[in-house]
Amino acid sequence: MILEIRTYRLKPGTGEEFVRVMREESVPLLEAAGIRVVDCGASLVAEDGHEEAYLIRAFASLDEHRDQEAAFYAGEAWRRGPREAIVSRIDSSHSIVVEVPEETAAVLGRGR
Template structure:
């Protein structure tokens, strides 16, 4: 399994709206497209006072990760859907991916 951690540094004052759009629009759209969302939410730590959030997703392989991301982020559903409401609130983001077991993925899931 490939476990992807994406962190978002949000523009000041946008975290509530960002998380609402994630919960109501973006995550359901990701899941409808077949992407496995393990968890998402607000960071418990505001590094240097910044509002931050995270998204954790799982993929069966690195190739599947690349294929699913390419298809999803190029889709009309994303581009005409919640993309602007998400992207407009992000100051920067960082992604890491690690190889792990299905058991570790399941242990992280809170959804």
């Protein structure tokens, strides 16, 4: 199993709305596109005074990650949906992709 962990450094004062849009609009679209969302939310600490958030997604393979992500971000549902509300609040982002046992994704997703 492949886990992608994305972190977002947000523009000041946008964290609460970013997380709301992520949870209520973006995550349902990701899941409808077949992308498994393990968890998302706000960071418990702010670095350098910036609000931060995260998104953890799971994929069966690197190829699935590449293909599903490309299809999702090129799709009308994302582009005409929450894209602007998400992207406009991000100062910067960073992603790492790691290989983990399936159990890791299951444990991480229990609180969701």
